[in-house]
Amino acid sequence: MTWLRDHFVDVLSLAGQHAYLAGVPLVLGLLIALPLGWLASRNKVLYPFLIMGTGLLYTIPSLALFIMLPLLLPFKILDPNNVLVAMTIYTVALLVRTVADGLGAVPDAVNQSATAMGYKRLRRFMSVELPLAVPVISAGLRVAAVSNVSIVSVATLIGVSQLGSLFTDGFSRAFLDPIIVGVVACVLLALLFDVAILLVTRLVTPWQRAGSPAA
Amino acid sequence: MIRFDAVSKQFPDGTKAVDELTLEAPTGKITVLVGPSGCGKTTSLRMINRMITPTDGRIWIDDQDTAEMDEAQLRRGIGYVIQHAGLFPHRTIVANIATVPMLLGWGRRKAESRALELLERVGLPASYAKRYPAQLSGGQQQRVGVARALAADPPIMLMDEPFSAVDPIVREQLQDEFLRLQGDLGKTIVFVTHDIEEAIKLGDQIAVLRGSGNLAQLSDPAQLLAHPVDDFVADFVGKDRGYRALSFQQSPQFPLSRESSVPLGATPEQAAAAARDGWVLVLDADRRPLGWIEPDRITAPVRSEMLARGGTVATAGGPLRNALDAALSSPSRRGVIVDDQGALLGTVRAYEVLAEIEERARPELDEADLERAGLRPVEETPE
Amino acid sequence: MINRIIAWLADVAHWQGDDGILRRLVEHMEYATTALVIAALIAIPLGLYIGHTGKGRFLVVNAVGAARAIPSLGLLYLAFFWLAPRLSGEVAFLAPAGLVLVVLAIPPILSGAYAGVEGVEPAARDAAVGMGMRGTEVMRHVELPCALPLILSGIRSAMLQVIATATIAAVLGLGGLGRFLIDGLASQDFPQTASGAILVAVLALAVDMAFALVQRSVVSPGLTGRYGKVSL
Numbered sequence: 001m002t003w004l005r006d007h008f009v010d011v012l013s014l015a016g017q018h019a020y021l022a023g024v025p026l027v028l029g030l031l032i033a034l035p036l037g038w039l040a041s042r043n044k045v046l047y048p049f050l051i052m053g054t055g056l057l058y059t060i061p062s063l064a065l066f067i068m069l070p071l072l073l074p075f076k077i078l079d080p081n082n083v084l085v086a087m088t089i090y091t092v093a094l095l096v097r098t099v100a101d102g103l104g105a106v107p108d109a110v111n112q113s114a115t116a117m118g119y120k121r122l123r124r125f126m127s128v129e130l131p132l133a134v135p136v137i138s139a140g141l142r143v144a145a146v147s148n149v150s151i152v153s154v155a156t157l158i159g160v161s162q163l164g165s166l167f168t169d170g171f172s173r174a175f176l177d178p179i180i181v182g183v184v185a186c187v188l189l190a191l192l193f194d195v196a197i198l199l200v201t202r203l204v205t206p207w208q209r210a211g212s213p214a215a
Numbered sequence: 216m217i218r219f220d221a222v223s224k225q226f227p228d229g230t231k232a233v234d235e236l237t238l239e240a241p242t243g244k245i246t247v248l249v250g251p252s253g254c255g256k257t258t259s260l261r262m263i264n265r266m267i268t269p270t271d272g273r274i275w276i277d278d279q280d281t282a283e284m285d286e287a288q289l290r291r292g293i294g295y296v297i298q299h300a301g302l303f304p305h306r307t308i309v310a311n312i313a314t315v316p317m318l319l320g321w322g323r324r325k326a327e328s329r330a331l332e333l334l335e336r337v338g339l340p341a342s343y344a345k346r347y348p349a350q351l352s353g354g355q356q357q358r359v360g361v362a363r364a365l366a367a368d369p370p371i372m373l374m375d376e377p378f379s380a381v382d383p384i385v386r387e388q389l390q391d392e393f394l395r396l397q398g399d400l401g402k403t404i405v406f407v408t409h410d411i412e413e414a415i416k417l418g419d420q421i422a423v424l425r426g427s428g429n430l431a432q433l434s435d436p437a438q439l440l441a442h443p444v445d446d447f448v449a450d451f452v453g454k455d456r457g458y459r460a461l462s463f464q465q466s467p468q469f470p471l472s473r474e475s476s477v478p479l480g481a482t483p484e485q486a487a488a489a490a491r492d493g494w495v496l497v498l499d500a501d502r503r504p505l506g507w508i509e510p511d512r513i514t515a516p517v518r519s520e521m522l523a524r525g526g527t528v529a530t531a532g533g534p535l536r537n538a539l540d541a542a543l544s545s546p547s548r549r550g551v552i553v554d555d556q557g558a559l560l561g562t563v564r565a566y567e568v569l570a571e572i573e574e575r576a577r578p579e580l581d582e583a584d585l586e587r588a589g590l591r592p593v594e595e596t597p598e
Numbered sequence: 599m600i601n602r603i604i605a606w607l608a609d610v611a612h613w614q615g616d617d618g619i620l621r622r623l624v625e626h627m628e629y630a631t632t633a634l635v636i637a638a639l640i641a642i643p644l645g646l647y648i649g650h651t652g653k654g655r656f657l658v659v660n661a662v663g664a665a666r667a668i669p670s671l672g673l674l675y676l677a678f679f680w681l682a683p684r685l686s687g688e689v690a691f692l693a694p695a696g697l698v699l700v701v702l703a704i705p706p707i708l709s710g711a712y713a714g715v716e717g718v719e720p721a722a723r724d725a726a727v728g729m730g731m732r733g734t735e736v737m738r739h740v741e742l743p744c745a746l747p748l749i750l751s752g753i754r755s756a757m758l759q760v761i762a763t764a765t766i767a768a769v770l771g772l773g774g775l776g777r778f779l780i781d782g783l784a785s786q787d788f789p790q791t792a793s794g795a796i797l798v799a800v801l802a803l804a805v806d807m808a809f810a811l812v813q814r815s816v817v818s819p820g821l822t823g824r825y826g827k828v829s830l
Contacts, residue, residue, distance in 0.1 A: 059806045060799045061762035063779055067795035146666045153669035167672045176679050183672035190667040290730030301725030305743045305818035315729050347820030
């Protein structure tokens with residue numbers, strides 16, 4: 001693996017670009033999915049429409065979405081922003097359902113007692129419902145993170161550079177090393193995202209770690 | 216007849232769930248296994264149809280050793296009802312009930328007509344046949360569970376807390392209908408429950424189990440209430456034992472007092488003329504009691520809302536407990552006794568019921584119990 | 599730009615012939631269904647077995663996680679370098695792509711079948727055994743039909759995965775609709791690229807909706823809650 005030693009800095013910079021393209025959409029997607037998911041969990045009429053609509057977005061193959069977005073957006077075809085938007089769309093598509101189901105799983109008794117104690121709607125959402133839904137939402141976010149990292153690599157086909165560039169580079173030169181490094185780096189990055197989300201989740205949900213009372 | 220012969224079950228982790236249980240469940244009777252959780256009652260039940268294999272001992276059905284029978288064949292000949300009914304969610308009610316007949320190769324038409332017959336038998340309308348389990352309430356699902364277990368007309372039924380997951384009112388309905396059904400069918404039933412009230416109500420014979428399948432006492436309900444063999448059983452059977460035991464003693468022909476009565480719509484004057492000690496009973500057109508009224512307190516003709524309704528009504532020849540309760544709960548202190556059609560026969564006072572109770576001998580101790588407790592039998596002195 | 603795409607799509611010549619849209623569409627579906635059938639033949643029995651016995655649960659969890667993390671493009675190239683030198687002719691292109699399609703289709707189906715069987719209500723399974731069903735009868739009469747919704751969802755997401763990956767697999771010279779995207783990008787023919795993208799998206803949506811309809815018609819209404827209106 002002398003190739004890796006010689007190109008370590010390049011790989012690191014590609015990984016940074018990759019993390020940016022996969023990570024920013026994760027945050028944006030979560031911010032968009034929270035209100036949509038809340039709406040879906042509140043409104044039985046809207047629920048199927050929101051779930052189905054976002055579900056349909058998820059069915060569009062990534063390469064096709066990357067190529068179609070410049071038709072709808074003011075970006076040029078090689079603009080990395082297309083990838084950011086596409087990945088945000090996938091994240092939203094995955095998370096709306098998770099957020100809705102997570103909020104829906106908050107026990108009714110908890111919501112009612114919160115209301116009875118005088119919480120107003122927004123306050124109750126922020127300090128009671130959302131924290132309790134965190135474990136479910138976090139599980140969805142982990143899925144989104146890992147698949148984002150994997151999907152972003154396809155963007156090399158439309159000329160956006162990130163770890164996937166190593167694949168096309170290796171293939172065009174019939175050289176296996178960059179491809180292997182690229183795949184491993186992708187998997188490691190996905191793992192890194194996964195662990196990061198897991199740690200944050202543990203940090204904000206201390207009650208999940210509390211054991212059951214001593215028998 | 217089902218016979219446990221020194222049956223033990225030790226689980227791989229070392230816990231002994233059942234320890235040398237010897238027990239007989241007589242043909243055509245309901246044997247209830249009752250005890251606190253973890254007493255091995257469900258394990259014992261599930262060893263009968265070999266859902267759990269005993270580590271030691273034998274279980275006989277009539278004269279056949281169950282260990283030597285084909286598992287599936289054995290189970291197809293035994294009805295099995297469990298707590299949450301366990302209906303197949305993807306099958307209609309009628310298909311659920313027809314499961315065992317279909318397994319036995321009856322053919323669809325015959326299996327379905329049998330299923331429809333059973334649906335009616337357990338008190339569900341035929342219109343439910345094509346519904347799915349999710350469309351039924353818990354109590355209704357449990358009825359279907361019973362129907363499904365009865366479908367192939369097995370001589371034996373195993374029931375594991377079948378009525379525990381439904382609310383108390385539905386549970387009582389299900390129990391009553393279960394007893395009525397058993398009255399018709401006369402199956403050999405082993406019934407598991409943690410609820411001693413249910414055991415006393417349903418059992419012909421009750422086996423109280425304590426930790427790890429130890430048989431603490433095996434007797435009929437009246438005997439169990441009168442003579443719990445030790446502190447554990449006494450504690451488990453609970454309070455009010457003397458009162459509850461009256462459920463198993465039939466009332467005699469009480470010397471009933473005649474009770475004059477008025478119909479709804481009677482004027483205050485008519486009611487006052489009929490009243491005794493300030494109270495008069497109001498009857499409907501079929502002479503069924505509706506409630507008591509105090510004529511002194513009314514100024515208009517008797518209406519339904521005016522009646523005092525606290526009093527219970529006892530059927531002549533029914534349990535002493537009902538007669539005593541009728542007297543104790545009556546606002547006039549006169550307990551209402553009715554015939555089988557519910558029509559008024561007369562009234563009885565609490566002291567009259569108590570006098571009858573004092574006349575009765577308590578159930579005698581079993582010889583085995585006497586010996587165990589180190590007591591000697593008392594010879595009955597001829598009068 | 600939109601006009602040029604419409605013009606490209608409206609051109610009858612683009613629809614006909616060996617490299618026309620119709621032929622590519624058929625190819626795409628051939629790849630996808632072949633891979634899906636092979637994957638299903640492997641994954642469904644395996645998933646049912648794991649769900650029924652509880653053995654090898656870790657396999658399912660890890661397979662699904664790993665499959666999600668591995669970039670399909672990289673996997674395609676790796677498979678190509680590994681297999682192509684050992685094969686010749688058209689198979690040298692078909693086999694690596696086919697292998698990757700199958701490998702990526704297995705995890706969702708596997709986890710669907712596993713989760714479906716594992717999710718069968720314990721009381722229903724207990725009752726089935728208690729009534730005297732043998733192992734295969736429990737599987738056929740209870741576990742399989744109850745697991746069907748999740749098995750079909752698994753196949754449905756595998757289908758989408760396969761359609762998407764088959765598009766990318768055009769980089770290896772594979773046919774299918776992906777050709778328009780890859781060739782268009784290579785020759786900077788944007789109308790062709792965009793038309794290909796639209797066709798792929800439409801195909802994915804159409805297949806997904808067709809699958810939803812199939813799912814609706816083969817799953818018992820007792821499980822979906824779609825039992826019409828009844829007065830209770």
